Amino acid sequence: MSSAALASVTKSNPLWDFATWAYAEPGVEKACLALQNRLGVDVNMLMFCAWLAYRGSGTAHLAKSLGAALKLSREWQRTLVEPLRSARENLKDVIEASGLMGNDRNTAMELRERIKQCEVDMEQLQTLAFYSLVAGGTEDHVATRSPAEQKDDALNNLTVYFAATGVKLDALGQTHVMRILTAVFGN
Numbered sequence: 001m002s003s004a005a006l007a008s009v010t011k012s013n014p015l016w017d018f019a020t021w022a023y024a025e026p027g028v029e030k031a032c033l034a035l036q037n038r039l040g041v042d043v044n045m046l047m048f049c050a051w052l053a054y055r056g057s058g059t060a061h062l063a064k065s066l067g068a069a070l071k072l073s074r075e076w077q078r079t080l081v082e083p084l085r086s087a088r089e090n091l092k093d094v095i096e097a098s099g100l101m102g103n104d105r106n107t108a109m110e111l112r113e114r115i116k117q118c119e120v121d122m123e124q125l126q127t128l129a130f131y132s133l134v135a136g137g138t139e140d141h142v143a144t145r146s147p148a149e150q151k152d153d154a155l156n157n158l159t160v161y162f163a164a165t166g167v168k169l170d171a172l173g174q175t176h177v178m179r180i181l182t183a184v185f186g187n
Contacts, residue, residue, distance in 0.1 A: 015131040016124055018054060019047040025183035031176035039167050044123055045073045048130045049161050050184055053154035056145045057134070062157045065133040070164055072133075076126045084119040088112055151185035 023029050023043075035041040048069060052061050062069075091112045100108055145153070158177060162169060169177065 013124075013128050013131050014055070015048065015051050016127045018051045019044070019127055022047060022050065022180070022184050027179045028183045031179040034176050035173060039169070039173055040165075041162075041167060042073045042077050044076075044126045044130065045069065045161060046158065046180070047127070049157035050154045050180070052134070053150045053152075053157055054184065056150065058145070058153050059156050059160070061134050062160060066160065066164060068133055069130060070161075072126070072129055076122070076129070080122045081119060081126070084115055084122060088115045088119060091115065147185045151181050154181055154185065 023032065032041075032043045032046065035046065036043050049062060053059075091108065095105060095108045095112070155177070161167075167173075
């Protein structure tokens with residue numbers, strides 16, 4: 001899919017806008033990747049849980065869409081995102097171990113970057129699928145809730161998600177979650 005076509009399809013995706021904003025906040029990328037790499041957390045699912053709280057949906061929308069979101073998350077990650085991630089990581093190992101030099105190395109590195117962009121494109125489409133689970137009707141308007149209430153709702157949403165997927169947060173994992181929530185919702 002061309003960049004222009006992908007942008008057209010996803011331009012009205014507030015979840016993606018939120019996820020890219022939140023991911024760029026100080027410490028969030030590192031915390032998300034640590035949760036992904038250490039505990040198998042789907043970062044898009046994490047962002048979905050936080051976004052529902054951010055837009056003032058409380059915990060009700062997660063309860064309504066949790067089953068469908070978890071199924072989508074498992075299938076999307078297993079069949080689309082993880083194979084791309086593995087190919088990208090494996091190519092990095094091959095490049096480092098092979099001794100490729102000059103143009104050959106540059107060509108391999110460019111291919112790795114194209115694979116990375118495909119991975120990001122798949123994640124963007126995944127957020128569009130998550131958004132479609134709750135888009136439309138009255139739930140598109142944002143309720144007025146304080147940042148502290150939103151943060152509590154996000155923590156509750158994440159607790160439900162972690163319990164449903166068998167993720168057991170250790171102290172380091174809890175620190176990563178709080179780093180993300182503090183960056184998004186404040187103290």
